[in-house]
C-alpha cells in the first residue's frame with residue numbers, strides 16, 4: 001500500500017483536486033490541466049520522479065490484483081500464444097503474467113520515457129510507441145486500467161488500433177477496468193465511484209457502466225464480448241475481433 005499512499009498524497013497529484021470546480025465547468029480541460037498547466041501524461045514525461053512514483057503506484061495496485069485475476073480468469077490467459085500489455089507501465093503486470101503462464105510470448109508496450117525506465121525480464125520484449133498510432137501485433141492485447149483514462153472518442157480510437165493488431169476470428173482484447181452498477185450493494189461499489197471522480201479530475205476519462213462498455217465495443221467494431229466480474233474493483237472484459 002505504501003507506493004499507493006505516497007503517490008496519492010504527493011503534492012503535485014493533490015493540486016488538481018483543488019481545481020475540481022473549474023474542471024467541471026470546462027468542456028475540454030481537466031482539473032489536472034488547469035492545476036498543473038498540462039495533461040497528466042505530458043506532466044509525467046517531463047517529471048521523472050513523479051513518473052516513477054506513479055508507475056510504482058500502478059505496480060502496487062497490480063500486486064494486489066494479480067492473484068485474483070489469475071485465479072478467477074485462468075482460462076482468459078491459458079490458451080494464448082502471445083500477448084501485448086498496452087500502456088503496461090513499468091512491466092509489473094506482464095511479468096507476472098509471464099511467470100504464471102510461461103508459454104505466452106509477452107510484450108510490454110508504453111510511451112518511450114516509461115519503457116526507458118521499465119523493469120527488465122529476459123523473456124519479455126519491450127516496445128515503445130503511441131497506442132493512438134499503432135499497437136504491436138499479437139494474438140491478444142491487454143488494456144489494464146487504460147480506457148478509463150480517456151473519453152469515449154479516444155477509447156474507440158485505441159480499441160480500433162488494438163483490433164488492427166490482433167488476428168481476425170482468433171484474436172481478442174482483454175480489458176481490465178471498472179464496470180459501474182448503480183443498483184449494486186457490492187462492498188466496492190463506492191470505491192468504484194470514487195475512481196470515477198479521480199479519472200474526471202486527473203485524466204479526463206471516466207468509469208463506465210455495462211451499457212457504456214457495450215456501446216464502446218460496438219463502435220470499435222468488435223463482433224462479441226464477455227464481461228466477467230472478479231473479486232476486485234475491476235472486471236474483466238474480453239472483446240473478440
Ligand SMILES: C[S@@+](CC[C@H](N)C(=O)[O-])C[C@H]1O[C@@H](n2cnc3c(N)ncnc32)[C@H](O)[C@@H]1O
Nearest residue numbers: 058087088089110111114129130131132144145
Ligand atoms: C493508469 S496507467 C496503467 C498502467 C498499467 N496498465 C497498470 O494497470 O498498472 C496508464 C498507462 O498508459 C500509458 N500511456 C498513456 N498514454 C499512452 C500512449 N499514447 N501510448 C501508450 N501508452 C500510453 C501511461 O504511460 C501509463 O503507463
